Structure formats: C-alpha cells, structure tokens
C-alpha cells in the first residue's frame with residue numbers, strides 16, 4: 478500500500494484490466510498467430526508457385542496490419558496505464574523483477590512493427606526469398622514477445638523458486654511458463670483462423686474461401702490440441718491453493734475444456750467439408766464465430782486472474798498490495814500507522830488525531846472506516862457494482878461485519894487476511910453498518 482488507491486465506481490479499478498485486456502488479448506494473439514501463419518503461407522505459396530494464395534496473403538497482410546498495429550499497439554499502451562494505476566504495487570514488483578525482460582520485449586516490439594510494415598509496403602519489390610525472410614522475422618519477433626509476456630504473467634500465478642532465490646530466470650522460467658507458452662501459441666493459431674474466416678466472409682473469391690479456409694483449419698486444429706495439452710499441464714503446475722480452488726469450482730474448467738474440444742471438432746469439420754466452409758463464411762456466422770473465440774479467450778484469462786486471488790503474485794503479494802512477508806507487521810502496528818496514504822487520508826478526516834478513535838464521534842469513525850474499506854476491500858468489492866458489498870452485508874449486524882473484516886479468509890478463500898488491527902476492522906464495520914448493514 479505504498480501508493481494512493483484509484484477508486485473506480487461500479488467496476489473497481491482491477492476490473493478495468495480485463496476490459497482493456499479484452500481488446501488487447503484478442504488482437505495480440507492474432508498478431509502472433511497471424512505472423513506465424515503468414516510466414517508459413519508465404520513460404521508454401523512461393524515454393525508451390527501458388528499465385529492466388531500469394532495474392533490472398535498480400536491483401537490479408539493489409540487487414541492484419543491495420544488490426545494489429547492500430548488496436549494492438551494502442552491497447553498495449555492502455556494496459557500499461559491501467560495496470561500501473563489500478564495495481565501499482567504489483568506493476569512495480571513486476572518491473573523490478575523483470576526489467577531486462579521488459580527491455581527485450583520492447584526490442585521485439587520494435588522489430589515486429591518494422592518488419593510487418595516492411596512486409597506490407599515492400600511486398601511487390603521484394604524477391605521471394607526476402608519476402609519469406611521478412612515474414613519470418615516478424616513471426617519470430619511476435620512469438621518471442623508472446624514468450625516474454627507469458628514468462629511474466631505466468632510468474633504471477635506460480636513464482637516457483639524465485640520466492641527463495643529472487644533470481645530472474647527462476648522467476649521467468651517458472652512452473653507455468655511452458656504450459657502458458659503452449660496455451661497462448663495454440664490460442665493464437667485458433668483465433669487467427671477465426672479472424673481469417675471473418676476476413677474471408679467479405680474478401681476474396683469463392684474459390685479463395687474454400688481453399689484458404691481449408692488451409693487455415695488444420696492450424697486451428699493444431700492450436701486446439703496445444704491449448705488442451707498446455708491447459709492440462711497448467712492445472713498440474715499451479716500452486717496447490719489454486720488447484721484446490723479449481724477443484725471446488727470445476728464447472729468453469731469443464732466448460733473451457735468442452736469449448737476447446739468443440740473448436741477442435743469444428744476445425745476438423747472445416748478441413749473436411751466444403752459445405753461447412755461455405756456456411757462458416759456467411760458474414761453473420763463468421764462474426765459470431767469470431768465473437769465466440771473472443772469470449773473463449775477472455776474466459777481463459779479470467780480463470781488465470783480470478784483463481785489467483787487472494788494474491789496478485791502467488792504467496793508473495795496480496796491483492797491488497799500487502800507483501801505476505803509484511804503481513805504480521807501490518808497486523809501488529811495497524812494500517813493507519815503503516816499505510817502512508819491511509820494515514821494521510823485519515824489525518825484529514827480526523828483533524829490529525831488517529832490515535833484514540835475508540836471514543837471518537839461515530840461520524841468520524843465511519844469516515845475513517847470508509848478509508849480503510851477503500852484500501853482493504855475495494856480492490857475487489859465495489860459498493861453497488863461488481864462483487865457489490867451492499868447485498869453481502871444486508872443481513873449482517875455490526876459484530877458479524879467486524880468479524881468478516883477481521884478474518885476475511887474464514888469467509889471466502891479468495892479474500893486475503895486483514896492487514897490491520899481488530900480495532901481497524903471495527904472501524905470498517907462502523908462504516909459498513911452506516912452504508913447499509915443490518916442495524
């Protein structure tokens with residue numbers, strides 16, 4: 478809690494991450510999968526002398542360039558803004574741990590931009606070998622950036638030996654790194670196929686639709702297999718507490734497996750049946766398929782994010798921005814003393830006296846309770862929106878609420894231990910009773 482908190486009504490600041498990520502994830506995976514498939518496509522088409530396929534790819538690259546550079550790059554910067562503002566402590570921990578990882582990622586990003594633009598603008602002027610080379614350079618740099626980001630995001634779920642050694646490579650090559658790379662690479666191939674179906678629904682000739690979709694569908698099938706294998710490995714590699722939480726709520730997981738399985742069968746169907754290929758490229762169907770693909774990807778990210786609670790970095794950093802290793806000190810000294818922004822805000826509503834709040838005016842106690850609630854609870858609970866606190870306290874009296882606030886993990890495993898004193902939990906209860914508890 479070294480940073481002031483940014484309170485977003487209805488949604489909660491951390492929920493902004495999935496909102497921005499929604500766009501970024503579907504576009505950035507297209508940027509990787511599209512890179513790989515454009516390279517493989519250019520290679521095959523040139524070796525076979527398949528002018529029609531090459532012509533298709535040239536046009537597809539323009540579509541690809543607009544989508545990935547415009548939306549991918551803007552939302553990529555957007556993600557930095559949102560995570561920096563909504564989870565500054567986690568962002569800071571990640572930057573400190575992976576500073577060279579980020580630096581490398583920016584290099585791959587620049588190489589990506591230059592090579593994809595080179596591919597598009599110099600397409601006609603390049604010799605076949607050069608075109609293949611540039612396409613390969615793009616595919617490689619885009620995939621490497623996926624690998625780097627996966628190392629960092631996987632680290633949050635499973636920091637592994639890093640916890641003891643604080644070594645960059647222990648953190649980067651963490652237990653869920655490889656499963657993550659498999660899932661994301663597979664997901665890239667799947668979503669790229671859906672983008673291609675969408676593109677083909679209004680571009681290209683009928684013959685293109687038939688042949689090219691058949692070509693793409695094999696890659697979607699391969700992608701689905703990678704996702705299944707990687708997904709299974711991921712469930713074996715996450716820390717035990719995440720495994721337990723997954724086991725408690727198996728539906729989320731079974732639905733994901735089912736969706737990927739259906740996608741695999743759909744890809745096989747597209748490969749084998751011309752009728753199915755024609756049906757898939759009807760614009761409304763193509764758009765629906767793409768949206769279902771988006772939803773599937775979001776579900777995957779949601780599983781990764783939500784099962785990690787109560788931590789943002791498993792066993793290291795709680796969602797409340799308190800390091801697990803500091804918890805005892807927070808509980809001992811109190812968050813009014815330790816949390817510099819909590820103290821700053823509390824001094825303003827109490828006129829500087831934050832010592833003897835026992836006897837303070839009820840209004841003052843509730844005001845301090847609101848500040849404590851904001852820092853300790855509102856990273857997850859909004860008042861009336863997402864995970865709203867109001868309906869959850871309506872039936873509880875002051876004593877019940879004080880008990881939840883003082884011992885959150887007893888009530889739900891996603892809630893971190895309270896990083897403050899019993900008295901502070903009481904202040905939160907005063908505020909919540911005033912807000913709408915059972916008086």
Ligand code: HEC
Pocket residue numbers: 786787796797850853854855856857858864869870881882883885888889891892893895905
């Ligand atoms: C890391 C996220 C997170 C934090 C921080 C958090 N909670 Fe929760 N809380 C949850 C989740 C998830 C649930 C379960 C919601 C559900 O399934 O309905 C929950 C449930 C609750 C409930 C309902 C309990 C019950 O038995 O039904 C109350 C009350 C509550 N939280 C209060 C608080 C208070 C007070 C704080 C701050 C001291 C807090 N929470 C901090 C995530 C969090």
